[in-house]
Amino acid sequence: MGSVVVEQLRKDFSGVTVLQNIDLDIKEGEFFALLGPSGCGKTTTMRCIAGFESPTSGTIKIGNKDVAKLAPNERNCGMVFQSYALFPHMNVFDNVAYSLNIKELRKANLFKKIGVYTRMLNSKIVKYPKEIEKKVMDILEYVELTDHAKKLTSELSGGQQQRVALARALVMEPEVLLMDEPLSNLDLKLRHTMRNTIRRIQQDMKITTIFVTHDQEEAMSMADRIAVMKDGEILQIGTPTDLYSNPKTSFIADFVGTSNILPGKVVASENGLTTVKVGNQQIQSVTKTSKEDVQVIIRPENINVLSEGTEDTSNAFEGVIQFATYLGSTVRYDVKVGEHQIVVDTTYESGDSIKKNGSTIKLGVSPERVLII
Amino acid sequence: MNRLKQNFTGIGLVKLLIYGFFLLFLIIPLVSVFLVSFTNEPINVFGSLVSWEQMQISIDQFKNATIDNFKSIFSYGSYFKGLINSLKLSLIVSLWVLVICIPIAYGIARTKMPFKKTISALCTIPLVIPTFISAYAFIIMFGRAGWVTYIYEKLGGEGMLLDPYSMTGIAIVQIFFFFPYALWPMVAAFKISDVSLEEASRNMGSKGWLTFITVTFPLAIPGMLSTALVIFAVSFSDFGTPIILAPSDLNLIVVDAYREIAGFFNWGGAAILTVIMIAVAGVVYWLQNYLLKGKNYDTLSGKPKKIKLSENKALTIPLAIFSGFVVLIPILAMGTVFLQSIATTWGKDPLPSGYTLEHYRTIFTSSLGNIQNSLILAAGALILSVIIATFVSYFVVRQRSTTLDFMTTVPLIVPGIAFGIALIQTFNTAPLQLTGTAFILVIAYSIRRLPYMVRSTVGTMKAIKQDIEEAAVNLGATTLTAAITVIGPLMLPGIAAGSILVFVTVIKETSISILMAPAEWAPMSLAIFQNVMRAEYYSAAAMSVILVVMVLVLQALANKLSGGNKS
Ligand SMILES: Nc1ncnc2c1ncn2[C@@H]1O[C@H](COP(=O)(O)OP(=O)(O)O)[C@@H](O)[C@H]1O
Ligand SMILES: [Mg+2]
Numbered sequence: 001m002g003s004v005v006v007e008q009l010r011k012d013f014s015g016v017t018v019l020q021n022i023d024l025d026i027k028e029g030e031f032f033a034l035l036g037p038s039g040c041g042k043t044t045t046m047r048c049i050a051g052f053e054s055p056t057s058g059t060i061k062i063g064n065k066d067v068a069k070l071a072p073n074e075r076n077c078g079m080v081f082q083s084y085a086l087f088p089h090m091n092v093f094d095n096v097a098y099s100l101n102i103k104e105l106r107k108a109n110l111f112k113k114i115g116v117y118t119r120m121l122n123s124k125i126v127k128y129p130k131e132i133e134k135k136v137m138d139i140l141e142y143v144e145l146t147d148h149a150k151k152l153t154s155e156l157s158g159g160q161q162q163r164v165a166l167a168r169a170l171v172m173e174p175e176v177l178l179m180d181e182p183l184s185n186l187d188l189k190l191r192h193t194m195r196n197t198i199r200r201i202q203q204d205m206k207i208t209t210i211f212v213t214h215d216q217e218e219a220m221s222m223a224d225r226i227a228v229m230k231d232g233e234i235l236q237i238g239t240p241t242d243l244y245s246n247p248k249t250s251f252i253a254d255f256v257g258t259s260n261i262l263p264g265k266v267v268a269s270e271n272g273l274t275t276v277k278v279g280n281q282q283i284q285s286v287t288k289t290s291k292e293d294v295q296v297i298i299r300p301e302n303i304n305v306l307s308e309g310t311e312d313t314s315n316a317f318e319g320v321i322q323f324a325t326y327l328g329s330t331v332r333y334d335v336k337v338g339e340h341q342i343v344v345d346t347t348y349e350s351g352d353s354i355k356k357n358g359s360t361i362k363l364g365v366s367p368e369r370v371l372i373i
Numbered sequence: 374m375n376r377l378k379q380n381f382t383g384i385g386l387v388k389l390l391i392y393g394f395f396l397l398f399l400i401i402p403l404v405s406v407f408l409v410s411f412t413n414e415p416i417n418v419f420g421s422l423v424s425w426e427q428m429q430i431s432i433d434q435f436k437n438a439t440i441d442n443f444k445s446i447f448s449y450g451s452y453f454k455g456l457i458n459s460l461k462l463s464l465i466v467s468l469w470v471l472v473i474c475i476p477i478a479y480g481i482a483r484t485k486m487p488f489k490k491t492i493s494a495l496c497t498i499p500l501v502i503p504t505f506i507s508a509y510a511f512i513i514m515f516g517r518a519g520w521v522t523y524i525y526e527k528l529g530g531e532g533m534l535l536d537p538y539s540m541t542g543i544a545i546v547q548i549f550f551f552f553p554y555a556l557w558p559m560v561a562a563f564k565i566s567d568v569s570l571e572e573a574s575r576n577m578g579s580k581g582w583l584t585f586i587t588v589t590f591p592l593a594i595p596g597m598l599s600t601a602l603v604i605f606a607v608s609f610s611d612f613g614t615p616i617i618l619a620p621s622d623l624n625l626i627v628v629d630a631y632r633e634i635a636g637f638f639n640w641g642g643a644a645i646l647t648v649i650m651i652a653v654a655g656v657v658y659w660l661q662n663y664l665l666k667g668k669n670y671d672t673l674s675g676k677p678k679k680i681k682l683s684e685n686k687a688l689t690i691p692l693a694i695f696s697g698f699v700v701l702i703p704i705l706a707m708g709t710v711f712l713q714s715i716a717t718t719w720g721k722d723p724l725p726s727g728y729t730l731e732h733y734r735t736i737f738t739s740s741l742g743n744i745q746n747s748l749i750l751a752a753g754a755l756i757l758s759v760i761i762a763t764f765v766s767y768f769v770v771r772q773r774s775t776t777l778d779f780m781t782t783v784p785l786i787v788p789g790i791a792f793g794i795a796l797i798q799t800f801n802t803a804p805l806q807l808t809g810t811a812f813i814l815v816i817a818y819s820i821r822r823l824p825y826m827v828r829s830t831v832g833t834m835k836a837i838k839q840d841i842e843e844a845a846v847n848l849g850a851t852t853l854t855a856a857i858t859v860i861g862p863l864m865l866p867g868i869a870a871g872s873i874l875v876f877v878t879v880i881k882e883t884s885i886s887i888l889m890a891p892a893e894w895a896p897m898s899l900a901i902f903q904n905v906m907r908a909e910y911y912s913a914a915a916m917s918v919i920l921v922v923m924v925l926v927l928q929a930l931a932n933k934l935s936g937g938n939k940s
Contacts (some may be wrong), residue, residue, distance in 0.1 A: 085844035
């Protein structure tokens with residue numbers, strides 16, 4: 001297992017820059033997610049690490065070793081492709097054993113080489129040695145596919161194919177495991193199960209993992225740290241809670257979780273409190289800023305519904321409910337405040353009544369929960 | 374540095390080898406035959422590379438180079454006559470093929486003529502039969518002792534109905550055996566001609582036949598022109614028919630070229646004829662691509678409209694009779710060959726005087742070697758083209774190698790006899806003396822048939838997703854290992870279909886076999902040719918029947934394989 005360090009990576013495709021200033025410092029055993037909208041360069045970053053693209057400039061180190069001179073087949077990065085890329089002409093066992101065959105091929109003399117090649121073309125003719133047999137069966141047990149070892153991959157369900165792809169990458173004991181949107185071809189329920197499976201395996205094996213996704217929920221729920229990418233650059237790197245509570249830009253605030261993002265003007269700054277005018281409303285925040293035109297960011301769950309007759313605090317305002325969505329343990333209200341539309345999440349306990357559309361609602365937020373960018 | 378290293382390992386080496394192969398056996402021979410057409414003597418290309426003295430000789434040869442040969446072509450000598458006659462023949466054949474295909478294609482595409490299915494099926498048979506067998510069949514039908522001549526005389530005719538040993542004879546054989554090449558494209562053209570335009574014309578009161586002449590037909594003209602060019606090229610390159618039927622006073626360029634090299638060892642003469650053949654074939658190929666540019670009939674149809682098939686008996690019955698007559702001739706020809714093969718003797722009578730299997734027994738005792746040779750040579754060519762085509766399609770699809778793509782279309786254009794002459798000249802002397810070996814024969818076969826194989830393998834290669842290969846490399850495989858263990862096996866269906874096609878066409882191959890096969894490696898086609906030349910018609914017939922049956926069986930197998938893939 002190794003760390004992955006990327007410094008000043010840049011990639012041009014025929015003159016067009018699709019990646020620049022990419023710096024990553026991924027620690028041994030870390031589960032690291034690359035998060036960003038489609039087309040932002042996540043796959044390209046990963047392909048540079050795997051060696052399928054050669055960087056225009058910059059360095060990539062895997063386990064403290066510069067890999068610039070290593071061909072993709074010498075890098076020992078296990079990759080799980082979005083399409084799984086299983087070998088359709090081989091059964092599950094042969095798929096998983098592929099890298100072990102290659103390892104044997106490397107040390108074999110000519111005579112043995114022929115044997116290994118024959119086995120890779122038809123494993124019925126030349127048998128696997130005991131060690132390979134055991135290794136493959138162990139990993140198959142690990143991903144719960146022991147019963148399917150002799151099946152063709154096309155006979156498996158999506159989730160099972162995914163696990164074959166995972167097992168095939170893991171069995172080579174890679175320095176780093178690369179996964180490109182591995183869950184995007186699964187249905188919702190399976191996706192949740194697979195999240196847990198992947199996370200469990202990653203923690204068990206303590207394998208350095210880079211996980212590419214455009215789904216913030218997936219990244220937030222699985223990763224130790226996340227790099228948020230946009231237009232070929234990294235905007236912010238941090239733990240999920242870090243990104244959630246301290247987004248550096250409104251793009252991240254919006255992309256990571258739901259946010260109310262409102263434009264405003266700073267009108268005062270005293271006693272450690274910044275006062276911002278948003279519409280007709282004044283909002284106070286503990287965030288310090290030197291700018292005048294700012295954006296106020298408030299998470300929906302940080303807005304409290306104040307009962308009638310509560311004293312007006314500084315950060316209280318009234319709004320009209322446009323729409324209520326019942327989400328199980330929470331209720332989401334779309335509320336019109338002045339000319340702005342905001343979202344408010346409230347916890348829901350059985351017996352509570354849901355407020356009617358058109359009714360007026362009084363809201364409040366503590367200055368600690370108001371972020372200014 | 375990294376790049377360099379990769380180029381010199383595994384797959385890079387394979388690419389170099391393949392480039393080397395094409396350079397050695399395709400490009401250098403074609404260039405060298407071009408040079409010989411000036412120097413009049415064979416140039417020892419490889420000798421010049423290894424020996425300084427030889428280089429000096431070659432340089433002297435170039436100093437003495439002249440354009441006399443080119444002059445002689447245009448000085449109305451026999452070469453010029455040969456070229457003109459060949460062009461005339463190809464023109465006649467392609468025009469007549471168009472004329473006879475129009476009604477058949479219309480019948481198949483636009484009417485419910487009786488026996489449509491049967492007629493369509495029978496129309497593929499002529500393509501399976503090598504032309505030298507068709508030509509020979511015409512001799513035993515229309516020749517002095519043929520049964521057609523017998524009937525003709527009984528009906529009061531004098532002499533022969535037509536002399537097979539003549540330009541007309543050659544043209545007729547080619548027309549009746551090449552028409553299917555034009556039929557199917559024409560059927561497609563008639564199917565897609567704008568039906569709504571025709572309806573508009575009919576609504577304006579135009580009669581059916583008037584609509585056909587004024588609307589349907591003109592719309593199909595570009596398609597028909599390019600089809601005519603296909604026939605032109607096929608007829609121009611055909612060696613089997615003229616070599617059997619051309620009388621000695623009829624100059625045809627393929628036959629002249631063959632005689633110059635096989636009969637008189639006139640290197641310069643053969644070279645100039647070869648250059649001209651390639652030039653004509655090249656121009657025809659270019660014209661054909663030019664005509665087809667931007668006209669893809671598959672996509673042109675857009676939303677397929679339902680064509681109303683004509684049921685008018687006054688139209689469909691004559692069409693069916695005509696079509697039946699056209700397909701009957703090749704079938705009668707083959708029937709005649711079959712009868713001859715089981716005849717004790719067959720003089721100038723409608724039927725043989727008795728029947729026997731003796732000729733087959735003779736073949737299986739004394740000529741088994743030829744069958745064996747054919748199979749071994751075809752298998753050799755198959756293996757070679759499988760290996761080359763697999764890698765070529767890899768380079769063409771994955772690395773977008775346009776050079777290799779081009780290399781594999783060249784053999785499609787160069788007529789077989791021209792390619793054979795180029796090879797013979799180039800490999801005539803030490804240090805690379807290969808002329809007269811089975812080795813060069815196999816190479817010639819496989820290069821000539823490589824385009825079929827490559828077309829088939831490129832198709833399957835395109836269907837294999839790139840990330841499957843990347844997965845293998847990611848798991849530690851070199852590109853070469855990935856090609857062998859993953860890409861190769863996935864391409865098997867395409868390879869299988871292509872292989873059978875190569876095998877079949879090599880067994881049928883005439884020009885290369887006759888020109889290049891050494892006596893100890895004589896394949897069936899050469900044996901039949903020699904038997905026909907020696908007028909040993911009975912054994913020629915039996916051998917022909919065996920050959921055709923082999924081809925039919927393999928072809929059916931190939932159809933089944935490729936049909937099975939689609940479903
Ligand atoms: N081989 C290539 N040639 C040219 N442009 C490419 C190539 N691969 C990716 N790109 C471009 O690079 C950008 C990033 O692509 P990609 O890394 O696949 O994004 P993501 O995986 O985040 O969706 C896109 O704009 C894409 O069009
Ligand atoms: Mg991607």
